[in-house]
Amino acid sequence: MAIRVNPKLIGELKRYGAEDVHNCYHCGNCSAVCTHADDVFVFPRRPMRFLQMGLEKRIEGILDPWLCYYCGQCSSQCPRGAEPGETMMSLRRWLTSRYDFTGISKLFYQSWKAEIAAILIVALLTASGFLWYGVSHGDIQTYDGPSAFLPSSMVHIFDWAMASVLVLLLGINSIRMWWLTTGSNEKTRGPWWAYLKCLYLLPLHFFTQKRYGKCETRRSWLIHLALMLSYVTMLVLIMFFLRLLQDGPGIRWAVHSFGYLASAGLLFTIGYAVYGRIRKTEVHLNHSHESDWIFLWMLLLVTATGVLQHVLHRTGTGMAANVAYLIHLALVVPMLTLEVPFSKWSHLAYRPLAMYLGDIHRIALARRPQAARAMESLKMAS
């Protein structure tokens, strides 16, 4: 069965950041230099080819873009300036929008104005929601205690509710990812026991991103790891230790020292990324899509307001602290509800999932007869 070439797709990908893909003439240098590419996952060349030819179904079906950590070596080595690294990034954006069943992701990637508008709307809704609660249940001057404006118990319940919604959305999208890349194709689906055997890969890659460490530039991995662990620390503190964290006025060093470390980590790594993108210090920071900026700025603002409200609280200005906290929450909510399932932050699920599914693919392929395996490792049969 012949598959129809669609030269229009590449034009659509421009909105997602793909540039110069046409320059690629398939010398294969990029795949040769990539530390992670192998016989089964030939990238960035295979995704570049599918993209040039507009084979949407094929692109939806591959894991390759997620196996890439954008060290940028491929782009440095490309003799034609076809930017394979950035193309992989743009494919990740496109795939994010395809895995998303709601269509919101697609809207955001194609229009940064829509994303900003959505953020503002959610921020305003959040702010008005919390403001109404605070005004009706407490006193704006008070941060701690029974008449607290934004008591930790309430915020805690809200956090868990929001988290559940997020997990649900992301979970559904992740299942769609599994179906498109693995489940719908009997050649890659793999036996049920493989799913159990490889399960450890999910937390392993989530927490350590150890494959990123194998890229030629270790520094990027370390910075990202620091960013991620700082974030996870804050998340754990907020989800499980909110009362200890929030309620003052004193400082509980056992808890707060983690918070300070994490905040410092966040500020440093985000600052590094922002600086890098402005000055284009490294290959993978040369190209910045609006979604990259929105993500970074939101993260920075959230961290900054979080630190601010803590400082204001602990230095005694209750109202200022509450206002800062309100702003903080008004930023946190859109950041998490919009960025995680629909935008750049979705990679926290898709990447580890891709590592996991990648091994399942390998097991499935290894079980196929010898001759068919060689053929199919290089193409996805329809």
Place this chain on the structure above:
Amino acid sequence: MSYEPKIVGFLCNWCSYTGADLAGTSRIQYPPSIRIIRVMCSARIDPTFVIDALAQGADGVLICGCHPGDCHYSEGNYKAMRRFPLLKKLLRSYGVEEERVRQTWVSASEGQRFADVVTDMTERVRALGPSRIHRNLLADVRER
């Protein structure tokens, strides 16, 4: 009985002689049975040369030219090719064994092939033993 066969080779200048030279520059070894006589083209080879060589005592004669289609003079090797079957018929009537006279094509780049041809022919001629007819032939042919 061991004897060393003597084979006279008629090689054309442009292809086979150059091919034999290439065997030399490549240091490819072959038996010292062959004595090479250079002609410009295999078409120059008069069948009486072959008979004369056998009359003079050669145990074998090898005729080499360019591959058909590649002759430096266009079609000389075709002319040589046409003469050969009649010559073989004549030699058979003289009692000369099939394997003693051979025509083959060697190009300028086929040093190894030349060495292989000589080696192979030497063994075949050795197996046949020394030529027995040269005295009779000498009486018939040498009148020039």
Place this chain on the structure above:
Amino acid sequence: MAQLKIGVYVCNCGTNIAHTVDADSIVETVWKIPDVTIARSYRYMCSNPGQEMIINDIQGLELDRVVVAACSPRMHERTFRNACKSGGINPYLFEMANIREQCSWVHSADRLSATAKALALTKAAISRVRCHEPLDPLTAEMCPSTLVLGAGIAGMTAALELALAGHPVCLVEKTDRLGGNLARLDLTAPYLYSARDVLQERMVRIRQTENISVLLNSQLKSLTGFIGNFTATIANGNPSADEKVLHVGNVVVATGYKEFDAARITHYGYGKLPDVITSFEFERMLRTGRILTKAGKEPRYAAIIHCVGSRNKEFHGYCSRVCCMTALKYAQEIKGAIPECYVSDLYIDMHAFGKGCEDFYKKSSEVKTLFLMYGKNERPVIRKAEPGDDCEMLIEIDEKLSGERIEIPADLVILMVGMEAREDSGEVARLVNISQDKDGWFMESHPKLDPVATTTEGIYIAGTCVAPKDIPDSVAQARAAAGRILGRIAKGKIEIDGVFAEVNEDRCSGCRMCNELCPYSAIEFDETKKRSHVIAAACKACGCCVAACPSGAIKGRHFTDQQIYAQIEGVLA
């Protein structure tokens, strides 16, 4: 016959010969032969002292024959012949025995046998050299006129080059106008010059140059003679006009190519599907200024297919060289004219070999051409699309870079037809006595070292009639051929090598068997004397007539029967 004085020199060639062959024992043995006046061995005979040794011996000992047993005559025969000449004897009174490439280097394990063989080869050389005769070269006049066949870019360039140097040229063209195949093009790759401008310049200059006489609608009817002295008969298409007879010194054949007939490949549907066209038809469209399908609409999808009739076992195995760059030119031109059109380019390999070509290829990528690769002996299949599709045709092929079997939409398909030899090239080759290779292209004298000369002296070939090539190379070859001819004309006379065949008229029976055998048509029959006669200047000394003559009337100079018999005797002694 007076006793000859033969000098025999056995080279050691350092250790190349000496390590296997005992040169001294050969010297000792041959010196015993009565007419060998002197026999020596030396380290390097080809060196200056070695040659001096020969020269001194010739002069001091009054030698009249020299034998050198050393490397292959293909290496140093000329060196030693020159030494003999310097010594004062005719260079052909010399013979070489090959005891290196064909002895010491190939029998290095067996010193005894190698030495015995070297001795036999030396003795053979001595026997042969006794029968050598002095030979002198002939001279003939060189006519400064030149005949150029074909008025394409190569023919016109060669004609101009010769005429502007001051020599008369006759430019013969079969059709009714100058320009050849280049006149059918719009722009050229990769610098996008206008073909018309390139040709205009040539055509204007030809008209202005008095030395060039242009004969349109004309063809060569016959060519006789030899280099420096050809007689050409040109027939005009007009039956009432007389044939022109010209006397020329050299001929440049620049008859060009014809394009492959795309209808021979049925899967492309050429001739059946209206919007499948050849590259030449597309050029015509480009010259009108608008790119349209047969229905008069601008195509939304265009496809270009490379290697139509080329690089294919079934038709022609060779590459036609210019089509890849031309295809890229089309991709850029289509994108320039219709930016929204999606252009696909189906190729086997991208041959972007010359100056500016890789950059041209990159430019085609930058204008968003989709490149698709197919396999060498496979062929894309073009069919009409279904009514629901948004294109006119679909091309189906196994695409190699993705490993998928794909369908490509196309409203317009351009077939890059290859070059092939013209139908009349066989006739031309026969008339001027040159050879064609298996694809019909004219054969050059040596593919690397002599690309514009042929095995027939005085006949030169240039341009695409030799092999597919682009404009710069055609012009280069045309100028090269002109340069060679100018060099010959400058010498004024030509020297013909003294080695050729001679007919002994007393022995010739007039059977004419040799006339048809000569590949150079160098034997003519004298009707009055009823004898055959060899045109010495045209003879290449292959010897086929010598061997074939039933009367033994033809003598092959320097390769006489006597000399070869002597060699046979010597080698078996």
